[in-house]
Structures are given as structure tokens and as C-alpha cells.
Amino acid sequence: MHFNLAASILYGLVLSLTQLAFKKVVKRENFRSVMDMIIYQQLVATCVTLIGLFASGEWKDIKMEMEEYEMGKASYVLVLTFIAITWQIFNIGGVGLLFEVSSLFSNAISFLGMLIVHILGAVFFQDQMHGIKAISMVLAAWGFISYMYQQYFDERNTPHIGKDSSTLEG
Known part of the structure; x- marks a missing residue:
């Protein structure tokens, strides 16, 4: 439960820091800078996640988790793929709203x-x-x-x- 609270707080902070970065660092607000911001944030988040996955040793459990998935391996991969795609769409929308409004x-x-x-x-x-x-x-x-x-x-x-x-x- 505490992790959910921290995640909510950090997500709100990330949006505010992104807006600050647009104003103070990037200093231009166009579609290309929005896409660059999204790509760089996601690249850093992916690297941090992968470091955590390998450092904790949980990467060894992925194959077992895939095999135990009730709907099969293909469904497991599809679910993860669609989660990743919808999360990217959500991020583009969130940063787009930040760019257009606040x-x-x-x-x-x-x-x-x-x-x-x-x-x-x-x-x-x-x-x-x-x-x-x-x-x-x-x-x-x-x-x-x-x-x-x-x-x-x-x-x-x-x-x-x-x-x-x-x-x-x-």
C-alpha cells in the first residue's frame, strides 16, 4: 500500500518536473520536443527497471511465470505487449496534456x-x-x-x- 502512495506522489512529481524541464531546459514547446521528452524518460525508466530486474534476480522467474500463465505463453506475451503499448499511449497523452495545458x-x-x-x-x-x-x-x-x-x-x-x-x- 505504501508503494502505491509513493508511486502516485512520484508520478505527480514527474509531471511537474517535466513541465519545469520544458520551461527551463528545453525552452521550446513543439511536437518534436514532446516526443523527445517522452522517449528519454521512457529510456531512463526502462534502464532503471532492467537494472532492478537483474539485480533482484527476478529475471530467472519470468520463464516459469510465462509457463504457469493460464491462457498460455502466447497470451502472456500479448498481454505484456498490449500493456506496454497502452502505457506508451497514456504517457504520450499525459505529456501532451502537460504541453497543451499544464x-x-x-x-x-x-x-x-x-x-x-x-x-x-x-x-x-x-x-x-x-x-x-x-x-x-x-x-x-x-x-x-x-x-x-x-x-x-x-x-x-x-x-x-x-x-x-x-x-x-x-
């Missing part, structure tokens, strides 16, 4: 996604709803609703310059 908005959308995944898991896969999961869902909904309310409030209180801007000048 890291805060990207985090808010991630919270909404987590909420939807838990609900769909409970409905379609009869995933059990524990107290911690229910609390995390309530907090995710609260965070998203709070973000949207603040955006609504800020938008409502911002003067808009329309076709008749003479009313604001004088």
Missing part, C-alpha cells in the same frame, strides 16, 4: 482515469471494493471536481475581451 490538468485527468478504471473493474470484472479503494476513489473524484470548479471560478471572474472592448477601456 501538469496540474494532466494530473487531474489521470485521477479521473483512475476513478473510471476502478469503477469499470468493479462492474465488469467483479473487482472487490475495499475501504482503501473506496477512499482513493472519493479522493480522486474530489480532486477532479475541485480542479474543474476552480477552472470554472477562474473563467467566470476573468474579464473577456470580445468584439466590444470599449467597455473595458474606459
Whole structure:
């Protein structure tokens, strides 16, 4: 449970640090720089994961895990492949939202996604709803609703310059 909390905190931190890197280090915001940022982050994450896999000795268990998979070896490889592909799409979307809007908005959308995944898991896969999961869902909904309310409030209180801007000048 503590690892999940740390992972959530670090993911939010990574998005904020990525936005900071765009502003302070990269200093250009275009599609190529977004893709470069995603590729470099994923390359570092892959290297760290592989180092951990080999350092812990768990790489020896992969073959046994593949053979014990209920649906067969091919299904095991396909599941891992599709997880990797969808994770990359998620990362492109998250960094794209960060690039277009902000890291805060990207985090808010991630919270909404987590909420939807838990609900769909409970409905379609009869995933059990524990107290911690229910609390995390309530907090995710609260965070998203709070973000949207603040955006609504800020938008409502911002003067808009329309076709008749003479009313604001004088």
C-alpha cells in the first residue's frame, strides 16, 4: 500500500518536473520536443527497471511465470505487449496534456482515469471494493471536481475581451 502512495506522489512529481524541464531546459514547446521528452524518460525508466530486474534476480522467474500463465505463453506475451503499448499511449497523452495545458490538468485527468478504471473493474470484472479503494476513489473524484470548479471560478471572474472592448477601456 505504501508503494502505491509513493508511486502516485512520484508520478505527480514527474509531471511537474517535466513541465519545469520544458520551461527551463528545453525552452521550446513543439511536437518534436514532446516526443523527445517522452522517449528519454521512457529510456531512463526502462534502464532503471532492467537494472532492478537483474539485480533482484527476478529475471530467472519470468520463464516459469510465462509457463504457469493460464491462457498460455502466447497470451502472456500479448498481454505484456498490449500493456506496454497502452502505457506508451497514456504517457504520450499525459505529456501532451502537460504541453497543451499544464501538469496540474494532466494530473487531474489521470485521477479521473483512475476513478473510471476502478469503477469499470468493479462492474465488469467483479473487482472487490475495499475501504482503501473506496477512499482513493472519493479522493480522486474530489480532486477532479475541485480542479474543474476552480477552472470554472477562474473563467467566470476573468474579464473577456470580445468584439466590444470599449467597455473595458474606459
